[in-house]
Amino acid sequence: MQQNRSQVIERDGLFELEAGSDVLDSPRYNHDMAPTKVRERTWNKWHITALWVGMSICVPTYTLGGVLTAYFGLTVGEALLAILFANIIVLIPLTLNAFPGTKYGIPFPVLLRSSFGILGSNIPCLIRALVACGWFGIQTMFGGLAIHLFLGSVFEGWKSLGGTGEVIGFMMFWTLNLWVVIRGAESIKWLETLSAPLLVAVGVGLLVWAMPNVSMTELLAIPAKRPEGASVVGYFAAGLTAMVGFWATLSLNIPDFSRYAESQKAQIVGQIMGLPLTMFLFAALGVVMTAASVKLVGVTVSDPVTLIGHIQSPVWVAVAMALIIIATLSTNTAANIVSPTNDFQNIAPKVINRTKAVMLTGFVGLALMAHELLKKLGLIVSDISLESVYSNWLLGYSSLLGPIAGIMVVDYFLIKKQQLDLAGLYRDDVYPAWNWSGFFAFGVPVVLTLLSLGSDAFSWFYSYGWFTGSALGGLIYYGLCVMRSSPSVVKSAL
DSSP states (O other), X not given: OOOSSOEEEEETTEEEEEOOHHHHTSTTOOTTTSOOOGGGOOXXXXXXXXXXXXXXXXXXXXXXXXXXXXXXXXXXXXXXXXHHHHHHHXXXXXXXXXXXXXXXXXXXXXXXXXXXXXXXXXXXXXHHHHHHHHHHHHHHHHHHHHHHHHHHHHOGGGGGGTHHHHHHHHHHHHHHHHHHHHTOHHHHHXXXXXXXXXXXXXXXXXXXXXXXXXXXXXXXXXXXXXXXXOOHHHHHHHHHHHHHHHTHHHHHHTHHHHTTBSOHHHHHHHHHHHSHHHHHXXXXXXXXXXXXXXXXXXXXXXXXXXXXXXXXXXXXHHHHHHHHHXXXXXXXXXXXXXXXXXXXXXHOTTTOOHHHHHHHHXXXXXXXXXXXXXXXXXXXXXXXXXXXXXXXXXXXXXXXXXXXXXXXXXXXXXXXTTOOOTTGGGSSSSSOSOOHHHHHXXXXXXXXXXXXXXXXXXXXXXXXXXXXXXXXXXXXXXXHHHHTOOHHHHHTOO
């Protein structure tokens, strides 16, 4: 017989929900969004490490050093230090926002119900989902190109398809990504665990291939592309902010993964081992490979897919492309599909299940890449490049998400004191429908960031947008909650 009221059970510091009819019949609940059972939290520190290795080794990471030297005026050494420091910094919100996911087994959208309201959580969720869908489309473009080059190395006639072959590869890779996520969290864990050592091997192999063709001394001695005598501080800080923005999105929805961690220690140690060093080493590899590409293939090539495509041996091209397909798949499924899948379900959990949400994610990502696909088919002519979308819109947009990270940390650790009403997050009678404190704390930094674009005096506010946004958002949220608080109000989470 089904119980009427839900019960929360603690097992070694981890909480799970025995759902009663009050939650099961709620429009805010479905099976996919439900808190994980303690027995389902099977990811140890090595699984978390593999997750970050799998997500970090990807084409965009490879190009980061080039982005910082070309667009941010840093030397190679400064660029690599900015990448390392940024990923150490981003570990802080990643680890803190992972705590409630591990303790209560809840995904990102459900956690947001505490700080933005039961219905209000949909606004930041959809903002986050749009970023993820954009990244999904771009990564799928790289994966589709790898499939096209793979098939071209195996079947000689495939090369003649040109852009059409790339579009076919895109759709094949698009389908493969959706299939993996529809199968659930265990398939993602299996993929990341399998791919991590393969990806490390690919990096070592590329480095062995490139090192005889590049002088590290000459590479590190290349002067920065900034005005002579200019202070490095401003350029370095701007580059650092951009690199923090690279994983700023994951610092929000990390509960989507930490809800499967077996303990807080596992998620903390796994993230420390998996993220900073992997990002630093693969970005460094990208710098070395780009510098060596002139001697290797006769032209400067800044992405690994195109570089490997220049190799004359069809066998090595096929092997390398197969590994790049695995690398891009492991990044795309975890970093860019899981979050919007949960975010879209949060809109109407009884109507949108995981399969429907995955398909919705896929079609939004497809729509965002429609312009590029039509270009490859020769149906339109345009000067807008995929690189400009990646370096401008997505990195800039990600920096605007800083206030959400600050609000989440302050809400859970300072306002709620790490105590959430687990059943109440799935009903309408505990937390407010709309928490206007959260929206005000989010809106003020975003508006100030946008206004600072037109002001020389306050341009620093935009240049350091993730830091200024997260700090100001958290402070405003804390101040509003304290001003409106009484013991009963704080407990019910204004």
